Amino acid sequence: MAYLELHDLRRAFGPVVALDGIQIELDKGEFLSLLGPSGCGKTTALRLVAGFDRPDSGSIVIDGKDITRMSPNRRDMGMVFQAYSLFPNLTAEQNVEFGLRIRKNKRPARRKRVAELLELVGLGHAGKRYPHQLSGGMQQRVALARALAIEPRVLLLDEPLSALDAKVRVQLREEIRRIQTQLGITTLYVTHDQEEALSVSDHVAVMWSGRIEQMGTPSEMYGAPATPFVAEFVGTMNRLQSVVVDGARGEVEHAGTRLTVDTARGRTKGERVLVLVRPELLELEPSANAAAGGENSLAGEVLTHTFLGSITRLKIIGPETDLIADVPTARVDTLPIGLPVVAHVPAAGTRLLSLAEEPTSDGPDPGDR
Amino acid sequence: MRRRWIAPSAVVWLLVAAAFFLIPLIATLLFSLRSIQTNKCCSGAAYSLIVHDHQFWHTIRLSFLLSLETIVISLLLFVPTVYWVHLKMPRLRPVLGFMALVPFVVPPIILVVGLLNFYKGAPSWFYDKPYGFLATTYVILAFPYMYFALDAGFRSIDLHTLTEASQSLGASWRTTLTRVILPNIRVAAIGGSFLTLAIVMGEFTVASLATFQTFPTYIQFINETQPYEAAALSLLSFGIVWAAMLALLFVGRGRTRPVQVAATR
Numbered sequence: 001m002a003y004l005e006l007h008d009l010r011r012a013f014g015p016v017v018a019l020d021g022i023q024i025e026l027d028k029g030e031f032l033s034l035l036g037p038s039g040c041g042k043t044t045a046l047r048l049v050a051g052f053d054r055p056d057s058g059s060i061v062i063d064g065k066d067i068t069r070m071s072p073n074r075r076d077m078g079m080v081f082q083a084y085s086l087f088p089n090l091t092a093e094q095n096v097e098f099g100l101r102i103r104k105n106k107r108p109a110r111r112k113r114v115a116e117l118l119e120l121v122g123l124g125h126a127g128k129r130y131p132h133q134l135s136g137g138m139q140q141r142v143a144l145a146r147a148l149a150i151e152p153r154v155l156l157l158d159e160p161l162s163a164l165d166a167k168v169r170v171q172l173r174e175e176i177r178r179i180q181t182q183l184g185i186t187t188l189y190v191t192h193d194q195e196e197a198l199s200v201s202d203h204v205a206v207m208w209s210g211r212i213e214q215m216g217t218p219s220e221m222y223g224a225p226a227t228p229f230v231a232e233f234v235g236t237m238n239r240l241q242s243v244v245v246d247g248a249r250g251e252v253e254h255a256g257t258r259l260t261v262d263t264a265r266g267r268t269k270g271e272r273v274l275v276l277v278r279p280e281l282l283e284l285e286p287s288a289n290a291a292a293g294g295e296n297s298l299a300g301e302v303l304t305h306t307f308l309g310s311i312t313r314l315k316i317i318g319p320e321t322d323l324i325a326d327v328p329t330a331r332v333d334t335l336p337i338g339l340p341v342v343a344h345v346p347a348a349g350t351r352l353l354s355l356a357e358e359p360t361s362d363g364p365d366p367g368d369r
Numbered sequence: 370m371r372r373r374w375i376a377p378s379a380v381v382w383l384l385v386a387a388a389f390f391l392i393p394l395i396a397t398l399l400f401s402l403r404s405i406q407t408n409k410c411c412s413g414a415a416y417s418l419i420v421h422d423h424q425f426w427h428t429i430r431l432s433f434l435l436s437l438e439t440i441v442i443s444l445l446l447f448v449p450t451v452y453w454v455h456l457k458m459p460r461l462r463p464v465l466g467f468m469a470l471v472p473f474v475v476p477p478i479i480l481v482v483g484l485l486n487f488y489k490g491a492p493s494w495f496y497d498k499p500y501g502f503l504a505t506t507y508v509i510l511a512f513p514y515m516y517f518a519l520d521a522g523f524r525s526i527d528l529h530t531l532t533e534a535s536q537s538l539g540a541s542w543r544t545t546l547t548r549v550i551l552p553n554i555r556v557a558a559i560g561g562s563f564l565t566l567a568i569v570m571g572e573f574t575v576a577s578l579a580t581f582q583t584f585p586t587y588i589q590f591i592n593e594t595q596p597y598e599a600a601a602l603s604l605l606s607f608g609i610v611w612a613a614m615l616a617l618l619f620v621g622r623g624r625t626r627p628v629q630v631a632a633t634r
Contacts, residue, residue, distance in 0.1 A: 052533050072536040083527055085534040089552040099538035143534075150538060 001064065003028035003186055004049075004154055009058035011044055018044040020210035021058065026203075029184040031177070033197035036207035037233070042190045045207075046158050049188060051075050062153055078147030082159040084139045086131040092118065092142045093127035099150035117145040120179060137168040144176065148183065155180070155187045161196065173200050194234050198222065206230045228353055231276045236313075238282070238323050240275040240345075241355070244268060250347070255320030259296050259345050263352035276351040279313065282325040287340040297342040298323065302335055316343060394607070401600035415601040424587055425602075429609075431499060432584035436569040438500060439507040440562045443515045446508070448558065451519045452550060455528050462520075469516040472509055477574040481506065485579060499581045506579075507569050514564035522557020526550075563613050570609065 002025035011019040019041045026032050034042035047053045049060055051072030059068045067075055078099075086095050093114050100110045118124050121141040131139055140160050147155060157176070161169040177200040180187050191197050197204050198218040205215040206229070214226040225231035228239065242252035242259065250265035251258055252275060261275055287299065300318030312332040316323040323343050327335060335341060404412035419425050454461045472480070484506055488496050495501030531553065535545040551558070573585040588606065592599040 050533070050537060052536075072533070073539050073541055075537075076539075077537055079534065079537040081530050081534060083530045085527070085530045087531065087534070087549055087553070088526070089555075098535075098540075102539040102544065146534075146538065156537075 002026055003030075003063055004188070005059075005061040006045070006049070007059045007061065009045065009048060009060070010056045011041075011048060011053065012056055017210050019048070019055070022207075022210070022212050024205060024212070024215070026186060026188070028186055031180055031187045031189065031200060031202045033189045033191055033201040033204045034207055035191055035194060035197040035204050035233070037192060040207040041210040042192075042207050043158055044210075046156055046188060046190045049154065050077050050079050050156050076150065076153045077156055078150055078152030078154075079156040079158065080140065080143045080147050080160040082162055084131065084136065084163070085143055086134075086139055086146070088131050091128050091130055092123060092134065092138075095131070095142055096127075096146045096149050098146065103150065113149055114145075117149055118142075120148075120182075121145045121175070135168075136164050137172055140164065140172060141175070144179070148179070148185070153186070155185050157187065157189045159191055161191075162193075169196070176200065198234070204234075206233055208233075225276070225351060228274055228276070231351060231353070236279050236324055238277045238279065240277065240321060242273050242275050244271045244273055247271075254298075257298060257320075260347050261345070261350045261352060262348050263350055267352070272355040274353045274355055275345075276353065277345055278349070279324045279326040280311075281346050281349050282323060283344040283346070284314065284316070284325050284327060284335055284341050285344075286335070287342055296345045296347060298345065299340070299342050302337050302339045302341055305332060305337060316341060394604070397600045397603055401597055401604060403597055405597055415595075415597040416605075418595075419591075419598050419601050419605065424582075428582055428584040428587040431582070432570050435499060435504055435507060435583065436566040438504045439511055439569050440565050442504065442508050443511055443565055444558060444562070447512075447515050447519055447561075448551065448554075449546065451516065451523055452528070452546060455520075455523045456532060465516065466520070469513040472513055477510070477572075478578065480509070481575045481578045484509075499576075499583070502579060503576060503581055503583070506575050507565075507572065510572065510575070511561075511565040511568050514568065515561040518557050518561030518564065519554065522554035522560075525557070526553050563616075566613055567610060570606070570613075 004024070004026040006022055006024040008021045008023060009019050010017075010021050022041070022045060024032070024045075034045060036042050044053065048055050051067070051070060055068065059066055061067070062075075086092075087098065090098065096114045096117055097110050100113060105113075114127070115124065118127050121144055123138060123141055123145070126134060126138060126142075131142070134142065140163075143160070160176075161172055164172065173196055176189075180200075189197070189201065198221065201218055203215060204218055204221050206213045206221065208229050214221060214230045216224075221230060221234045225234060225237075231237045232239070240254045240259070242254040244264055244267040245251050245253045245258065247265065247267040247269055249260065250262055250267075251260050252264050252273060253259070254275065259275065264273065264275075267273065298318055298321055300316035300321070300323060302314055303317045303322075304315040306313040306315075307329065308326075310329055311326045312329045314325045314327060314332075314335060316325060325343055399410065401415050402411040402413070403409060403415075405414050405418075451465070454465055484502075488502060488505075491502075495505075528550070531549055532545055535549040540548065571585055572583070573589060576583040576586050577589070584606070588599070588602055591602050
């Protein structure tokens with residue numbers, strides 16, 4: 001039996017359905033990230049687990065005990081908030097000690113625990129400082145220590161890094177993972193940052209419109225997205241709307257061009273499908289060098305370069321299709337802006353989804369990520 | 370390092386403002402120091418008579434205790450109410466704000482006549498005693514000052530996050546209010562309390578019409594009968610208000626901390 005179970009949780013705010021029957025099971029000591037765009041219901045789910053809100057239906061079970069109607073102060077959940085939530089009138093030490101005082105722990109035990117936790121988050125030297133004397137990153141570390149002090153049954157993290165700068169964010173997320181692994185604490189982490197979710201979690205649940213689109217390990221989410229939304233939200237994906245022309249040979253037709261993709265084998269002729277190709281799988285070469293009418297190729301022209309460090313992301317605009325391709329930065333000089341190119345779509349490594357699976361609402365703009 | 374200097378026009382305006390406030394005070398002081406027998410300067414007789422008048426101590430004690438009672442009732446009534454409205458029913462904030470303006474709009478004379486009629490059948494321990502009827506009326510009169518001070522205090526903190534953080538750590542509503550919220554709106558509560566103190570210490574209309582002998586009615590009585598003592602009393606009451614203001618500054622000094630809002634660092 002799972003340690004934390006959310007059964008068919010539903011929550012609506014007037015006509016807006018924030019959660020539409022989500023189902024989650026999490027084993028003890030696991031780290032699950034709820035990932036999704038703003039308004040997808042991930043924070044609502046976390047608040048229901050914390051007890052700050054009540055579901056319209058469904059239940060929350062921890063360690064076999066139904067806590068759906070239990071008040072938040074009796075749930076033993078440690079929470080780190082997006083907003084800086086330290087009590088401004090208390091020092092870092094007193095903040096960490098707060099939950100222990102509520103539990104009426106003895107003073108020496110409290111002192112020892114506070115010192116241990118501040119050391120654990122690397123702030124042993126800053127215990128006497130007030131929140132306004134700490135940086136944003138330090139405040140969130142104290143908030144983490146404070147949440148851990150009560151030895152919570154589940155640690156809840158509501159976008160704790162979103163107010164921090166990029167460098168501190170990366171550093172702190174690694175620390176959160178280290179501490180979580182060290183203490184073996186069951187953790188539910190809410191974020192809209194896919195990189196954050198993929199890098200720290202045991203499992204990721206991608207949410208959209210109040211539902212869980214897919215739940216799996218980070219590599220499953222990236223490598224085998226189950227829906228077009230997940231495919232687009234986790235990483236960047238080229239979407240080629242196609243029709244199966246020969247299921248036996250795995251051939252589809254996209255905008256008048258025949259493409260052979262392994263995943264189309266066995267599909268019914270005439271079926272409308274979506275071929276999903278990661279940008280790093282596309283191979284680009286100047287049109288002048290390419291053989292005329294080369295197989296599995298789409299033509300276009302380089303529109304933009306976006307420098308991403310070791311790779312550069314190229315936007316290719318074609319007569320029918322726009323593509324995104326990642327090339328090693330060292331090679332980008334051979335593919336200047338305005339150059340006609342062909343993009344080779346590999347037969348292996350692409351994903352194929354039936355267009356019936358496409359959500360009716362608009363997905364997020366891939367350019368935003 | 371650039372040398373700091375003050376513009377001459379600023380000095381002029383400072384002197385004009387100082388003169389505006391200080392000249393009446395100095396004039397009152399000089400008047401109060403005149404001898405009752407000779408009408409000439411300088412004698413402390415007026416002050417001596419005032420501080421040896423037991424009515425002075427009786428009325429000032431009564432007014433001070435009424436202030437404390439009003440402050441305690443107001444805080445007990447309004448802190449949880451404003452907290453709950455901010456937290457759970459923010460749509461009621463404009464309604465509360467409107468209600469808080471009513472004591473400004475309704476003249477005290479109308480208020481006191483209405484309240485005297487309203488409480489006519491009330492038990493005598495309430496109706497005939499200042500700590501009953503007067504205190505109740507003063508809570509109403511102080512409502513706008515206390516409400517707007519507390520409202521500003523609650524708006525300056527991230528109430529939802531602090532409440533939820535406290536509850537997630539195991540604190541009950543009461544513990545959250547007393548150990549997390551109150552310390553962080555302390556300055557606002559003190560501000561509202563001292564405004565209440567100032568109002569009650571100076572309230573004349575209600576006390577006079579309800580025939581209670583408070584400090585302001587005592588001032589009025591002295592003012593009508595003994596001019597030098599009245600001037601001395603004015604300065605003494607001015608000193609009391611200043612002492613209250615300094616106490617506010619002293620209590621609030623160094624305790625305010627920057628409000629923490631996400632994404633500000």
